């Protein structure tokens with residue numbers, strides 16, 4: 001990993017920078033892929049995680065600049081003994097330097113510290129970098145493969161957004 005990259009717990013002061021980095025990684029970078037479903041990334045999602053589970057939120061920074069984050073929930077859906085690693089991103093120019101690996105390892109240590117016996121995450125089938133990271137570097141095992149199905153109503157009226 002780059003020498004001067006620091007991994008630390010997230011604070012409420014990081015909310016806006018985490019949101020901006022996530023917007024780049026989950027929305028702007030994926031714009032060409034029309035099937036991408038990660039657009040539910042929102043400022044509210046970040047604020048919610050920060051409010052509820054700040055001890056399960058880590059950021060990476062270098063020279064005061066936030067360049068990565070890993071955000072988790074204490075449980076997955078209603079299953080109380082399974083942690084959920086929901087969001088992970090690293091700035092484009094800092095990738096392949098082991099930063100995501102470090103972030104996830106910090107988060108996994110926090111889950112262990114809380115006595116959570118198992119952690120799950122979900123990765124889009126075409127997201128090769130994440131699949132490789134989780135399965136080959138971090139020891140996650142593929143448990144279930146889910147197909148995302150969609151039905152478009154042919155007669156659907158276009159909804160206009162209220163301003």
Ligand SMILES: CC(C)(COP(=O)(O)OP(=O)(O)OC[C@H]1O[C@@H](n2cnc3c(N)ncnc32)[C@H](O)[C@@H]1OP(=O)(O)O)[C@@H](O)C(=O)NCCC(=O)NCCS
Nearest residue numbers: 025087088089090095096097098099100101129130132133
């Ligand atoms: C996925 C992501 C977080 C990885 O961050 P990173 O800091 O580059 O990851 P690391 O440097 O820790 O990579 C660790 C390993 O993952 C695998 N990996 C990472 N990027 C890869 C890529 N583009 N292609 C293939 N394998 C990749 C490699 O095995 C790598 O080890 P190596 O560099 O020794 O070969 C980053 O690419 C990203 O932010 N992507 C966009 C957001 C996203 O898809 N998030 C995950 C879904 S929530």
